Amino acid sequence: MKTLSDDTNGSRHQRFIVRLESGRTLLVSHNIDLAPRIDALRAGDTVAFYGEYEWNPKGGVIHWTHHDPQGRHPAGWIRHAGQTYQ
DSSP states (O other), X not given: OEEOOOBOSSSOEEEEEEEOTTSOEEEXXXXXXXXXXXXXXXXXXXXXXXXXXXXXXXXXXXXXXXXXXXXXXXXXXXXXXXXXXX
């Protein structure tokens, strides 16, 4: 896993790249205006996640890793070091 700088255009998102067992990489874009920031996240850490996958030529992005305040979208989450963020 590799951490990136936050995306601050529009809703703020904590961003990091994960490498799957298959060797593919995914960008995780975690909305920190709707869910807590994962402060202890460091390069090399293991995370589990549930969200919406969107393909792109670089491998794809996972978003919706948080609750939907409107209740119209399934709630996603990220687990890191025994804690769930959503």
